[in-house]
Amino acid sequence: MVLLPTERIFVRGADGYEAARRSTVWNGLVPQRFPDTIMQAVDTAEIVAAIGYARDNGHHVGVCSGGRSWTASHLRDGGLLLDVGRLDHCEVDTDRMIAHVGPGKCASDFALELDAQGLFFPAGHCEGIRLGGYLLQGGYGWNSNAVGPACESVLGLDVVTADGERVYCDADNHPDLYWAARGSGPGFFGVVTSFTVRIYQRPRALGMCLYMYPIEVADEVFSWARAIGPEIDDRVELQLVTTRGVPAAGIEDPVITVASPVFADSEEEAAKALAALGSCPVVDRAITSLPYAPTTLANWYAAVMGNYPQGYRYVVDNMFTSASADELLPGIREIVKTMPPHPSQFILTGWKPSAHRADLVYGLEDEIYLALYTAWRDPADDERYRDWAGSNMAAMSHLSTGISLADENLCRRPAPFTTDANMARLDKVRSSYDPDHRFHSWLRGE
Known part of the structure; x- marks a missing residue:
């Protein structure tokens, strides 16, 4: 006992x-x-x-x-x-190219530890995220266009079930529970105590481009990004970040930043893969223009976290879409017009949906991902800012394929995150492993 x-x-x-x-x-x-x-x-x-x-x-x-x-x-x-944040073990087996990691292991630490050994895992873009929630909700991370969301790299899990039984699940053992664990996020009906994940050789070259555009050319920049998104090299992450200024760069006016990492086998390949991001028809209007520079994963983490300072109050929302630029632009204009001060931001990311992922719980991906992050410090501004992300996403919901659980806002704006067929299957698996609904499911309503 x-x-x-x-x-x-x-x-x-x-x-x-x-x-x-x-x-x-x-x-x-x-x-x-x-x-x-x-x-x-x-x-x-x-x-x-x-x-x-x-x-x-x-x-x-x-x-x-x-x-x-x-x-x-x-x-x-x-x-x-x-x-379970204290279950943070990590054992790397380079012969088998796998790792056994606890749910409390910090994903960015894991990624940087692997990086130092010439290895790689598609950990999330922010520092401090633990692997448990990240992997269960799907896990869009570094180089995920090339290697897939991180849940695809989960080979097996040790789980404590609702009746207190310890089980190992993978494609051959408790396959339904294994399926449910890769994408159900906070709706998962068990406690993961360890993940077995596939690791990769680190690409030899990590680089980036950087273009900053004034908000006056927003229509041209977003239309261009929507057009080239499906054609971008898989090793490139198309990312547009819109903010009301960039304090770190001394920019006070609203700006659209195209800051895209690339993972390749050589500097030459990296620069070539990023070349398409210099094709914007208003590139001559760019405030900053850097077609290519080598960088490191540690530098990328530091840059990303400049947009997510601690101590702020955050509300987020998101959507996947395949809508055209003409359909998206009215909503984007309203987002830009009403955007709260920095570090609030609007992110447009290119994505490569795959037919073989349709059966994953993580199953409503599409060509474009839009995410809104509202951030403010003073509780007196709660009423002013709390609904900005949700109301703007709701206004564009007719263009949405679904949402990602990474940036969900289900307690304020219910939205689909998997197919009806997958949800029906998930309910069936839940009834088998947690018939009394011992575990909380997704949060609906405050």
């Missing part, structure tokens, strides 16, 4: 509870949702014991590995919150 660790169990109202609750939320906008009990597990035995405790006491269970969910969907009123 495993006794639950009293020093890492926090009951609502007791000392340490609020600190433990807030420690599971990276967002400065901490929801007013309060589990009855929070447990910080350090190993599988404790997780099994926690699930037994929840079952015996009729508690629902939420799971958190890193707290980077924008909506903090793991925080629910009542029940048990199981924090």
